[in-house]
Amino acid sequence: MIYPRLDRVQQLLLSIALSIPSIACHAYSETDLFSDIPEIVSATRISQDISEVPVSTTVITQELIQASGALDIADLFKLVPGFQVYTPNANKYAVTYHGASGEFPRNLDVRINGRPVYIPLLSTVAWNTLGVSIHDIQRIEVVRGSNVPSYGSNALMGAINIITKTPIDQPSSQITTTVGAQGKRDITTAFNGKVNDLYYRVSLGHEQNNGFDFQQDGENLNLGNIHLVFTPSLYDSIDFTAGFNNGAIVIGDGGNQGELREFQDREHFSHFQHLHWSRIIDEKNELNTQLYHNYLELKTQSFPTSELLNDPGLIQLNGQLAFLASVMGNTYPFASTHVSDFNVNTSAENGKTETYGAEIQHTFSPSNTFTLASGLGLRYEKASSIVLLGHDKTVDEEVYFIFSNAEWKQTEKLSWNAGFMSELSSITKPSNSIRFASNYKLTNSLTLRGAITQAFRTPSLLEENGQTAYIFPEGVPYDYVSFANDNIEAEKLNAAELGIFWLFPQQSGFLDLKFFNERISQGLDNWFYEGPIDIKSAQQKFAGATLNDEVRELRNASNRKSRGVEIQASLKPTDKDLIHFAYSLNKLSGIYRRGSYPGKSDQRYDDASPRHTATLLLNHRFTPSLDTSLIFNYMSDVTWLGSNVKESYKTTDLKVSKSFHLSHNRQLTTSLLVKNMFDQQYSEFQIKNLYDRRLYLTMTLDF
Template sequence: MPPPHHEQGRCVAINTRASLHLTLLALLATGQVLANDLFDSDSAMPEVLTATRLKQSPAAVPGSVTVLDSALITASGARDIPELLRLVPGMMVGYRNGNQATANYHGSNVTEARRLQVLVDGRSVYRPGLASVDWTDIPVAIEDIERIEVFRGPNTVSYGANALMGVINILTRHPLDSRGTRLKTTQGQRGIHDWFASHGSAWPDGALRLSLSGLQDDGFDHDQFGRDYRDSRRLNRFNLSASQQLDSRHSLDWQLAAKEGSNQRPYGYTPVFDAIAPGDKGSDVKARDYAGSLRWTLDLSPEHSLHLQSSAQHWQRKQVWRACEAEVALSPELGQLWDLNPFYVVKFGDYVKQLKSDPGTAVLPAGTAQEQTLAGAVLAQLDGGATRPVCGDVSQSIRETRYDFELQDTLSLSDDLRLLSGLSYRYDQADSETYFNGALSNHIWRLFGHLEWQLGAHWLVQGGAMLEDDQLSGSSLTPRIAVNYLITPRHGLRAVYSEAVRSPDMYENNVDWRYRVRNLQPQAFGQSSATYFARSRGPGNLDQEIMRSRELGYNGSFANAGIDLDIKLFYDEIHSMISEPLRNDRFFPNNANRMHFSGVETQLDWQLGHADRLRLSYALVDFSASSHLDRPLTARHSGSAGWLRDWGQGWSSGLFYYGADQLNQYHFERLDLRVAKHMVIGTTALELAGVLQQRLDDEPMTWQENRHDQRHLLYFSAELDF
């Protein structure tokens, strides 16, 4: 008897004229900078890795990449990863409740990150069974993150079927850069109580870092009716990372991570008969996650390297609560009727309500002889008193496991030609009595490659493909082709065409969803355990979602002026989309929907001397969707602005603005200010910081029930480093 999902609706108008105007302005601005002859610089050229798995300059990447570096992460004052993603143009960040953040690139109905690949140091962290990302439960503390690279666009070519719309790669600090001890505590309003402790040590050929951390807050204060909203979170994390150089050619890197905690869940289930008390007020989730990874790197020569990476992960969610229902909801005959024709059950329920309010007008729905017979049996049960309340224990617990093995070969065939190729195998398993009636497993094989060809001084041609064989979803081949015109190594124009897929997850395609209610008091139909009448089975034959993407863009680094600029024009089409709500009483997934996005994105990072840094991002997204459920979670206008300032004498500040014109019909604007004082006392560094978040609107966050009593949030931190 689950809490129902949220309803979604409202269409956003399509208008591309503004995107053309913005593009012209950006190009004119770029032209002015070019006129100032700022191309050349002797400074080191930055590199990114996530786009193709090859180290490339941003101008040479076959797509758009946003890099959130450690200085930006610290200055933002963010306590978790989704809040950092507000700095990424086109990223739609919202909340289902206080401990369930949502992050989607450009939008669509699925509030979990089912269309994004999320990695921690190259290890995929989306859950295999329910194919979502529990942002709260990722066992990585903000303080351990060195940088986050976000590839904005389809990248199935490099990372497989979940990278339909983008890739978020969270890169942690190297153990060698984490020597010493760090202690930090954060306290504030809304029940904020965070802590972090880390110690790192090094030896001639290696280094190790141990981190322990915790996070706690109360979530939103109340729902739209003023009632307390049960969505607090409490978690503790463990992370051990080590690096060992075995000799001049071999190195090993390994990690162990764990997380335990609990997330409250608001309880919104309404019994079949309104007079029945709902039972417990909540159904909290006890979460335990474990992960381990090992990476072996072999440098055969300066032009040739191999690496083998393996990982094992386990997710455990225990969710049990006590619920009350009318005895008839556990009727075997009503369950048989539901299995036969759920639409008939809906009509039958209306008939029963009509019997109570106006018996003279109630007419039993027409149906087959079997439907009529089962309906008659249920009516007899109702006449016999089956409307009495019964209460029992309900479970939504699930265990998920993933084993992943990958071999990658990087080869420079010549000064102008580089080839990356690889092979991987992944085993996924989900075990849940409620969702799968036991255990379900999947085997996935992948073969991938990327070729980079430098044609003269200016032209760079790149092509890649991934062949993927999914035991549950079938095979797919996804290509990408890109042409970059490098005006200089720091300035490039790009044209990219790529295709990507998303395989339906176990939950969508293979669910066998039924609630077994145990320890019934009083017994239902003479039994102490029974099965809730509404049950769902996955169709088993869903097709993959398919995306085709076209992109034109410019990336430039004006090193002498301290300016990094990226502009992207895009047109993306997704068809065979699975958009229907996946509720136990309304489970009809299909591939009937389609969606397209078009628009412009830009980001600017400007280092104005040693003391000031400005960072701007903006996205204009026009879209159309065949399903009204895919429309609400896309903001047509969204963006951010940040000003980082070093005031001297150990004082620094970060001022950030975030805005989106609508997410699920609600406007969002917020101003964040972080002020910090850094002091050195002997060999110990102390930093005191305060963060103020001020909402500039007075609307709920994403859903109407996500509300705070006050529009501001204040919290403070103290950090020792020795």
């Protein structure tokens, strides 16, 4: 059974929630109930208010963004139940849902205005290469749970759609600058205007900081984007966005051992183009078409092999090869007894990747009770990386997909949702994912929902082709690290959730409970075994070893399950106060089978997700020009995959903002932000990544 099994805590929460109808007996008008409830498109591709969506969803509104004290886009997801945010390096973010992730979380689909930004070469999202800043964002829709039936394989655990400000919604221009701890010096400008029926918004920015004190793993980047909106008729809207991001961050894992030499600059250059056309055919039909292109290039420093081996001229290594040849005679396994120097990249974040995509969606509403959103699309991905792919050739993949999502309001109280996604790849087997859900209104303010999903995540371009080996120009292998595996299959998810959504009209808010049970089988993980002979193995065998050195390949080697509860609450008890609460209890278990090589025993997943995460945001507006936020964050013990840190943390942030009216269309807002106000120091992914108290000043001029 995949239906949620409730423990005592969950049973208590459920019984309290189900007692709500006896309390919430007041009659409210539709205007009272839904005036402050956001509408969601990302869950089913159908516009629904948040009480009608079939899966748990969070909307990070502009009001929340302003109150949160977040300085970077990734920080905003701490506001979402079940989401965790951590930093392998000071400017390298990892965002995951329900844990079980490492340096490169891979199970979330992230989009900007509907354009996918998942990187096939890294199987993740590089948050500092997006080409938009936090100041460009209007709101974010987050689907907390598998959304493969709507958006495809990458949405195995959830989906994020970042919706940016448009020149129609934001007619004023803006300049924002932030200075503070770690040498942070950011500036962003946005200019809006209109020429006839063409609206435009141009945004430019620079971000710079020094990173953590020990590593000095800072960033220095420039970004910009343009957003054009053309409305040739009442029925047509054409959006075009384009942007770039160019700069560098410092990456490395030497902080675990305290070795500064393992840190290095990772340069990046990215750009994107996105065209979206929306046409209202009539009151029952709407057509949406989009074309997009993403490009990303990553570079890190390379080093001579002789330097890495501390062997000038490779004199010692060539001497060893000559000796091995004389001893082994005809059994000498290599093509040459002499090797020459060559450069090696010690970081995996190297290469180029491009994505082209096209999609068309038809939304059909023959009545007020039935809506069908169907469509098809294709995506072409290509990548090259000597480090990650083991050669200088380009690998590519074509993905064709069709989808359909339907909403049927059978009665005023009962509604049904169903969706499917079928994907056909040029390099993997086809996959079909489905979801069925139902919502039932017990009262005008209380809704129950249930959903079951079976979804598949097909291997990414990197997972299908990734292999790493260090081979001298003469064809002599120094070290085989990993090999590609042609036989991997899609990861499989079976998930179920029960939800309770309670509206609070008098407080302009809501409470959302989610009970979930998720099982992932055929999970992709590294499998270790004895590799072919290489120089390292020959050296070890000559010293008495009985096996060649280990190598790894991806296999469907893991299974895990999560069950728990999530709570989300948003309330405005007065017109001056905002309360936002997010909590998650997640019991993760499972096993990762690591292979047959000695010392590579199976591992448990139990500690790979925090049992508890919580965020409480309190915002109060003292006057129309002065408001204050307190933000509390808590995460229990967790050991992320590839990390040696197991540490809980709790922090309190304070933000105070004061606005000054300069003229009829000019306003200056000054914000003081204290992060980790009580200086409760902690580390996240690397032991040297020490978070302490930090102070920031932000000034924004609207004109």
